[in-house]
Amino acid sequence: MQIRLILAALRQHRAATVLVVLQIALTLAIVCNALFIIQLRLAHIARPTGIDEAHIVVIQNQWIGKHETAQLSARLATDLAALRQLPGVADAYADYTYPVAGPWAALLRIGLKPDQRAPTSFAEGYQADDHTLSTLGLQLVAGRNFRPDEIVAGSVDDALAPPVIIVTRDLAERLFAHESAVRKRVYISDKPSTIIGVVRHLEVPAVGTHSFAYCSVLLPSWPAWPYGNFYVLRAKPGQLDAVMRAAPKALLAINRMRVMEGGAKRYSDLRAAVYADDRGVTLLMSMICVVLLLATVGGIGGLTSFWVGQRRRQIGIRRALGATRGDILRYFQTENFLIVSGGIALGLLLAVVLNLFLMKHYELRRLPLSYLPISALVLWLLGQLAVLGPALRAAAVPPVVVTRSV
Amino acid sequence: MFGYYFELAVRSLRRSPVLTILVVVLIGTGVASSMVTFAALRAMSADPMPGKSAQLYRPQIDNWGPANPDAHREPPLTLSYIDAEALLHAHAAPRQTALYQVAFSLVPADATRAPFAVKGYAVTTDFFAMFNVPMAYGAGWSASDDDKGTDALVISRRLNDRLFGGTDSVGREIRLDNHDYRVVGVAGDWNPQPRFYATGSIHVTTDHGDAPDVFLPFTHAVEQQVATAWGNYCRPDYKGTGWDALLHSECVWVAFWVDLPTPADARHYASFLHNYAAAQQRMGRFSWPPNVRLRNVPQLLAYVHAVPEQVRVSFLLALGLQLVCLVNVIGLLLAKFMRRSPEIGVRRALGASRRAIGLQFLIEAAMVGAVGGLLGLLLTGIGVYGMGALFTSKIARLVHIDAGLLGLTMLVSMVATVLAALYPTWRAAQVQPAWQLKSN
Numbered sequence: 001m002q003i004r005l006i007l008a009a010l011r012q013h014r015a016a017t018v019l020v021v022l023q024i025a026l027t028l029a030i031v032c033n034a035l036f037i038i039q040l041r042l043a044h045i046a047r048p049t050g051i052d053e054a055h056i057v058v059i060q061n062q063w064i065g066k067h068e069t070a071q072l073s074a075r076l077a078t079d080l081a082a083l084r085q086l087p088g089v090a091d092a093y094a095d096y097t098y099p100v101a102g103p104w105a106a107l108l109r110i111g112l113k114p115d116q117r118a119p120t121s122f123a124e125g126y127q128a129d130d131h132t133l134s135t136l137g138l139q140l141v142a143g144r145n146f147r148p149d150e151i152v153a154g155s156v157d158d159a160l161a162p163p164v165i166i167v168t169r170d171l172a173e174r175l176f177a178h179e180s181a182v183r184k185r186v187y188i189s190d191k192p193s194t195i196i197g198v199v200r201h202l203e204v205p206a207v208g209t210h211s212f213a214y215c216s217v218l219l220p221s222w223p224a225w226p227y228g229n230f231y232v233l234r235a236k237p238g239q240l241d242a243v244m245r246a247a248p249k250a251l252l253a254i255n256r257m258r259v260m261e262g263g264a265k266r267y268s269d270l271r272a273a274v275y276a277d278d279r280g281v282t283l284l285m286s287m288i289c290v291v292l293l294l295a296t297v298g299g300i301g302g303l304t305s306f307w308v309g310q311r312r313r314q315i316g317i318r319r320a321l322g323a324t325r326g327d328i329l330r331y332f333q334t335e336n337f338l339i340v341s342g343g344i345a346l347g348l349l350l351a352v353v354l355n356l357f358l359m360k361h362y363e364l365r366r367l368p369l370s371y372l373p374i375s376a377l378v379l380w381l382l383g384q385l386a387v388l389g390p391a392l393r394a395a396a397v398p399p400v401v402v403t404r405s406v
Numbered sequence: 407m408f409g410y411y412f413e414l415a416v417r418s419l420r421r422s423p424v425l426t427i428l429v430v431v432l433i434g435t436g437v438a439s440s441m442v443t444f445a446a447l448r449a450m451s452a453d454p455m456p457g458k459s460a461q462l463y464r465p466q467i468d469n470w471g472p473a474n475p476d477a478h479r480e481p482p483l484t485l486s487y488i489d490a491e492a493l494l495h496a497h498a499a500p501r502q503t504a505l506y507q508v509a510f511s512l513v514p515a516d517a518t519r520a521p522f523a524v525k526g527y528a529v530t531t532d533f534f535a536m537f538n539v540p541m542a543y544g545a546g547w548s549a550s551d552d553d554k555g556t557d558a559l560v561i562s563r564r565l566n567d568r569l570f571g572g573t574d575s576v577g578r579e580i581r582l583d584n585h586d587y588r589v590v591g592v593a594g595d596w597n598p599q600p601r602f603y604a605t606g607s608i609h610v611t612t613d614h615g616d617a618p619d620v621f622l623p624f625t626h627a628v629e630q631q632v633a634t635a636w637g638n639y640c641r642p643d644y645k646g647t648g649w650d651a652l653l654h655s656e657c658v659w660v661a662f663w664v665d666l667p668t669p670a671d672a673r674h675y676a677s678f679l680h681n682y683a684a685a686q687q688r689m690g691r692f693s694w695p696p697n698v699r700l701r702n703v704p705q706l707l708a709y710v711h712a713v714p715e716q717v718r719v720s721f722l723l724a725l726g727l728q729l730v731c732l733v734n735v736i737g738l739l740l741a742k743f744m745r746r747s748p749e750i751g752v753r754r755a756l757g758a759s760r761r762a763i764g765l766q767f768l769i770e771a772a773m774v775g776a777v778g779g780l781l782g783l784l785l786t787g788i789g790v791y792g793m794g795a796l797f798t799s800k801i802a803r804l805v806h807i808d809a810g811l812l813g814l815t816m817l818v819s820m821v822a823t824v825l826a827a828l829y830p831t832w833r834a835a836q837v838q839p840a841w842q843l844k845s846n
Contacts, residue, residue, distance in 0.1 A: 015833070019737040023730055030726040037719060064511035064521050065584045104637075190643075226633065259511045259523045280796035281716040284443070285723060291435050292727045299734030302428045306741035362715050 024343020029350035050201030052137030056267035062228035073153030088239030105206035143197030316401030433778025436731030438785030459703035468697035526620035528627035540594035555625030775823025
């Protein structure tokens, strides 16, 4: 009964109705895709590193002048011994990188046979010694840690062909499915290594990788090479600030001929800085979405309240003929529901089209179908919210309006 | 007549303030969102070297053949030392430079000051003219410095300020790592963004940052075995170790640039490059046909996706937001104009033509657009200012407001509003005077 009335009324406002439908459709299409992009970025930012982030301190160390491998390795040994002795330091190790260090990837090709044409998996390496697991707070789920005698100090070429390695569970499962990976032989860039341990979780150094983000390999080695290194330290609880002050001082006391850019840095700050732009764009897109929804609510509210003003007389007549306040309220709510439904129907189609466009031009993934009903629900609710004010005002129109001529 | 319409418009806008405010807010937010994202996009896709970038070309040579891991067999961005040396010696372009990034520890002469890190590039002296590097003091080194590989050094103004208090330091010495260099020039302010000249990997797209501190002769850097700070990229089967092995390897690590002022020069160089690769094939070094590229700066930036994809998508979304706002505005203006049907009826009955009615409403729309534009200016200002909070300073520093952006904001909001008003205005002009007079 009401619906036929509504449709008849809408026919009088064909243009305005079409405009609202169009607006809802565009909003739905844009919000769906924007939310999907935001969600992908957030998932990327929230990737777990697997390390004890809150207590880690990183110091970048660059030696001044050229030195032989043996000399560098002796210096690393002295530095590490001193760092591990510091009162607030739980443990420390040296590496050429650290988890989620930046956009640069040093790919390792992991195969199960020598001279394998396509690698079984890509991975990234860390230079590790027997203190790495305890420094980063990594959990060994199978096998054993490195022994001190397994650590080589040398160039990166030496580091890349170690007899023994520790891998993450993600990589182990890729290589050997559900079999135990311990004591299995793999080939890193065609050179053989034996897996001696598996750690639960460790993200790779490169931030942009997706397909092998958790495929890390620990290479038992010291970064005794001319390009400098990072000292990674874990502070005892509550000692982070003290360690950040004490560690650079201790290193300078051992040898002044080094550059430590920025001194000691909190790992949590370093990680936040890497994702700063990601977070910025995500926030920008979220703000666009919010403004978009607000604009839609405002627009629908404004138009409905105009319609209410225009139909005061008709509302008065209906009220005089016996319609209750509830009838009037429901009239406008139903009207809005019908228009928004039309918009949603068109919008679902547009959302998929926009997604296909973004997939073609911007490497976006396929929009999960679950986004469509959720966005539709949100728009239905917002539509009802937008119409509530004007509808209540319409319901408040007294029947006596009819008796007053305009 | 315009004055009269203006007055009518003001009166009408004041009669329904809520609707007017709504329209203004929609126009303002719509235009501001697209302007803020446009400013970000503009900052990141700005020509790093206006007037020059189209004639700076980057030769690329496929020296890996089937071992090239790229799916489309795109040659690497950098060259092997073998190819870089060959191109330097061939001198097939009016100006050319090999280039690679270097990093040193600078040990101040004053022993009480702590050593610090400096970054820079090993280049040939052509670099300064090719990339419009201004000189505050002195000049680039000579061609014979290039050939002999002397210890000449050009430093940045910032480093000069730090070491020599900004005075003319030409002839002074600087100790980098364990080697003394003599300053021959101090560069003026020069820091094109992004640092396209050094791009070594298509995976690193956010190469924004400080100006390089030092430039030294390429030949000298190679002789002194100054390793590339970018790292070199070797074939998986590369077994060599040491500097000499690297120089004779197919590892790629040297960027190369040529200055080709005319299209004829570019064509000539492209065929030279092709012939070079063909000669390598004949000599047996390459077992594959020539696969070379010669991209200028705009082409190179497009190829490496210098503008982050997310920024483009944000701009697209913001345009969508503006479109929705406009659709909204059409509906609201339609409501606003049709509410005044009786008034239109009276004016038409008193002899106003459809044109006159149309003009009246378009002027009203343009006024709303102007007010919306002013709000848009304010919001754009806040938005661009807020970019600093959203992004790392390096990128945010590039986003700025200028007269062009302000003018564009006003123009877009007025044009968009007038466009949005076309249909409502047309409807208003169609109002039948008789109908309106009768129903009243």
